[in-house]
Amino acid sequence: MPRRSFELMETHIPSLRRYALVLLRHDEPLADDLVQDCLERAMSRWHLWRRPGNLRGWLFTILHNIYVNDVARAVARPDVVEIQDYFPAMAVPPNQADRIRLREVTAAIQELPDTQRQTLLLVTMEGFSYDETADITGVPIGTVMSRLSRAREKVRAASWGETRENGRRIT
Amino acid sequence: MSDLPEIPTEDEIQALVDGRLDPARRAEVEAWLSENPDEAARVAELRDISGAVEQVYGHLLERPIPARFQNAAAPSMARSPVWRVAAMIVLVAMGAAGGWFANDAVGPGGDPNVNLARGAVKAHQMYAREVRHAVEVPASEEAHLVAWLSKRLDAPLRAPNLDVQGYRLVGGRLLPASDSGPAAQFMYEAESGERLTLYVEQNLTGGETAFRFTEYDDVSAFWWKDGPLAYVLIGRGGRDSLLTLARATYQELNP
Numbered sequence: 001m002p003r004r005s006f007e008l009m010e011t012h013i014p015s016l017r018r019y020a021l022v023l024l025r026h027d028e029p030l031a032d033d034l035v036q037d038c039l040e041r042a043m044s045r046w047h048l049w050r051r052p053g054n055l056r057g058w059l060f061t062i063l064h065n066i067y068v069n070d071v072a073r074a075v076a077r078p079d080v081v082e083i084q085d086y087f088p089a090m091a092v093p094p095n096q097a098d099r100i101r102l103r104e105v106t107a108a109i110q111e112l113p114d115t116q117r118q119t120l121l122l123v124t125m126e127g128f129s130y131d132e133t134a135d136i137t138g139v140p141i142g143t144v145m146s147r148l149s150r151a152r153e154k155v156r157a158a159s160w161g162e163t164r165e166n167g168r169r170i171t
Numbered sequence: 172m173s174d175l176p177e178i179p180t181e182d183e184i185q186a187l188v189d190g191r192l193d194p195a196r197r198a199e200v201e202a203w204l205s206e207n208p209d210e211a212a213r214v215a216e217l218r219d220i221s222g223a224v225e226q227v228y229g230h231l232l233e234r235p236i237p238a239r240f241q242n243a244a245a246p247s248m249a250r251s252p253v254w255r256v257a258a259m260i261v262l263v264a265m266g267a268a269g270g271w272f273a274n275d276a277v278g279p280g281g282d283p284n285v286n287l288a289r290g291a292v293k294a295h296q297m298y299a300r301e302v303r304h305a306v307e308v309p310a311s312e313e314a315h316l317v318a319w320l321s322k323r324l325d326a327p328l329r330a331p332n333l334d335v336q337g338y339r340l341v342g343g344r345l346l347p348a349s350d351s352g353p354a355a356q357f358m359y360e361a362e363s364g365e366r367l368t369l370y371v372e373q374n375l376t377g378g379e380t381a382f383r384f385t386e387y388d389d390v391s392a393f394w395w396k397d398g399p400l401a402y403v404l405i406g407r408g409g410r411d412s413l414l415t416l417a418r419a420t421y422q423e424l425n426p
Contacts, residue, residue, distance in 0.1 A: 013236050013240055014236065015232060015234075017234065018228060018232055022231070030326050032237065064172070102223050102227055105220055106227050107225065107228075109224070117219050121224075124220070130186075145181075149184075152188070153216050156217060159220070
């Protein structure tokens with residue numbers, strides 16, 4: 001049984017790791033510890049997973065709860081991470097102007113209050129529906145929508161601000 | 172439907188950006204945007220945020236999965252706040268492998284932390300290879316062993332249960348501590364014969380530390396300080412597998 005449940009969870013490990021990594025501002029050991037705790041907790045509560053159900057959403061809910069209850073308090077917020085290092089791996093190398101804009105956008109995302117950052121990442125990066133995001137973060141859907149709107153407005157203001165006319169669009 | 176499409180709500184703008192507006196309403200909102208260039212520009216920028224997220228974070232899905240996650244398939248030991256451990260895990264490799272051990276300038280009177288790890292590793296190497304005399308008091312007398320060592324170290328010791336991790340207690344012994352006073356060694360053994368020791372001495376310098384990691388020859392060690400005691404867990408098999416054992420040990424010691 002444990003082996004079987006692990007196989008089901010395994011396909012979701014890449015996205016859990018990605019979400020944890022961005023959430024923890026690229027602290028990779030800490031992010032992987034978070035994912036491991038999530039998987040272990042899921043294993044120990046396997047009987048609580050309602051089948052048929054959204055396993056990915058359930059795993060993200062567990063990860064979210066560990067993060068909110070234990071990690072966010074334990075981890076002092078580090079400086080905004082230098083994301084330069086993450087560019088070389090991108091499929092299409094951006095030109096200089098786009099590169100600057102990408103840095104502005106990702107830096108602005110990391111500056112967001114935690115609840116807004118989580119909401120924005122769950123919706124845009126992980127593609128969860130608004131309903132799923134509400135379930136994962138444990139808030140009503142109206143709260144998801146207002147967090148999403150506020151998050152995007154802050155990132156937009158930080159990245160484009162008054163220079164909209166001059167700014168280059170990223171694609 | 173009137174000629175003037177209804178002004179979209181903020182929720183609808185968000186849904187449009189996420190491609191989650193139903194097609195009919197989407198057409199209306201786009202018609203409205205074509206009349207309202209400022210809003211259209213805002214929507215374009217909001218979409219660019221999603222594009223940036225994909226461009227910067229998309230490739231993170233392609234990272235290979237480390238072997239450590241296979242450990243999660245083992246029967247879980249998650250029963251206490253696991254995160255307290257994780258938050259402590261600031262792995263600090265103590266210099267190049269073996270480097271500080273080989274350095275005899277660091278002897279008694281040197282860095283007490285180095286002495287702690289050194290003493291524990293020496294004790295491991297001395298006794299883990301013993302077949303008949305590996306321990307002084309066998310696990311069959313565990314209660315006596317723990318009471319005795321607790322008395323000598325003047326602190327409540329525990330012999331962590333590592334059955335779930337595949338290691339059973341063999342027993343333990345009393346040793347001289349790295350600097351002064353007594354130390355305790357608990358020995359564990361896997362089915363394969365692989366041995367693990369937990370070395371415990373008084374935390375004379377005080378304070379609480381994160382897990383620290385070091386390697387020497389063919390053994391790895393994690394050491395940490397917690398309250399009145401300092402611990403060193405030593406075994407073979409490298410950092411990742413020993414880390415799992417160190418976390419389990421820590422949880423057993425802090426139920």
